[in-house]
Amino acid sequence: MTAKGFDPEAVVDAMAPLLGLTLTPESRAQTLVHLRIAVEQAEKLFSVPLDDEQEPAPVFTA
């Protein structure tokens, strides 16, 4: 899995009605800004290889 091929415009336009979200044009534009930032973050994250066996930390214990 990587972030490659993730098209924020297509995702917003397809998912908003499926999720029951009504976006004004202004809200759609800003949602796109933030989804594009998410794609950038995901690309950085996926630059680190992780083993299949790597355990997650959904409830973190320091």
Added chain:
Amino acid sequence: MTAALLDGTAQAIAAAIGTGDVSAREIAQATLDRIEARNGALGAFTDMTATRALAKADAIDTARARRESLGPLAGAPFAVKNLFDVEGLPTRAGSKINRDRPPAKADATVIARLEAAGGVLVGALNMGEFAYDFTGRNVHDGPSRNPHDLEHMTGGSSGGSAAAVAGGLVPFALGSDTNGSIRVPSSFCGLFGLKPTYGRLSRVGTFPFVASLDHVGPLARSAGDLALSYDAMLGHDDRDSVQAVMPAAAASPTLNERVAGLRIARLGGYFARSADPSATSAVGAIARALKAEDRVVELAQAEQARSAAYLITMVEGAALHFARLRERAQDFDPEVRDRLIAGTMVPGAWVAQAQKFRRQFHATTLALFREVDILLAPATPCRAPRLEQTTFVLDGREMLVRPNIGLFTQPISFIGLPVVTAPVWTEGEKLPIGVQIIAAPWREDLALRVAWALERDGVVRAPVATLY
């Protein structure tokens, strides 16, 4: 005398009340008067609890008259970010939507503990909506303003907490920190801020944002008050499902232990690359004072840690508010709403990867703490931007202010490390900037000890703003 006490520390107020130099009621009334006088300019308080505060102050005065022992915070006023439950108030968490909630039936655990130590709650404080904020802007309540320059932001999301403390309204306040929301406003407003280890302090009675990243902690004008308030809040809470079972070791008694033997290093790489000269020189000043200027270490994959925290935040935040986004989208602050909407559309696989990476990053970072005791890094990449500013240039690239102020705080809270932010002032500059003093998990005492030593030696300080 009362005015001087209000500009000083909680510790000094408690001492003066203990000796009878001033009554708790005099302090409480003077605090309430000061809030009335200054809050219009600062936008710090959203609610005042005057009747309750005066009753509590009277109870302290009565206890003293009866020669009963007083707590370490006896008569010290404090206030809390309005995501903490305060009995009788709806917990608004900076939102319009939450004002429809019924009034809280009880105080948050940490408020109850501070009051048990003698603290006097005087009100609740402004914040970025639902804590998804690094600026202190709020469309419903207006922005909190930086007391050192009212045209600049406080930082967020604990913006009202920072404005209240830097403005001299209270000696300390509580905030919450998911990705930097205590450390960023502490940096911008020139305060000491403590984000304890994840799972250290009870979050019961606080409105959540990102359950796997949320912390609570104090902001203050002295490291001693940070330690005092932190100590009062320690202790297990059976109702908190993520709180770790750890001994409640008080930090205050260890503040004067030696700093000289600690292994201290600056963080290089990611933490140096995107910082502007004010941030770099602040870290340098602290490193020099601690005789650690020659030791630089790398926190491997810090940039990816920030990315992972960013994605987890988007998705957990969106999940929390999903129903409200469908039903009451128009009632959100637009700056927050559209980030949350974007979070509903982030693939689950990205978040699962982020949580797997978190475990790996945790392990590599703990290994680093076998070689060092304290890491130093900027708290923010620059001083407080202007209130209306929406973009800034970092590392040669223009980017949005609101999502990016926390790029140095996010990798640290991602794995729950304890941090004290300490404020550095430069001759001729109106605004301060903070440095993160980062310790290994459960070693808040070390970070507080270093901050205390720096304050004692005059390297860092947190004066009340002089705009009045």
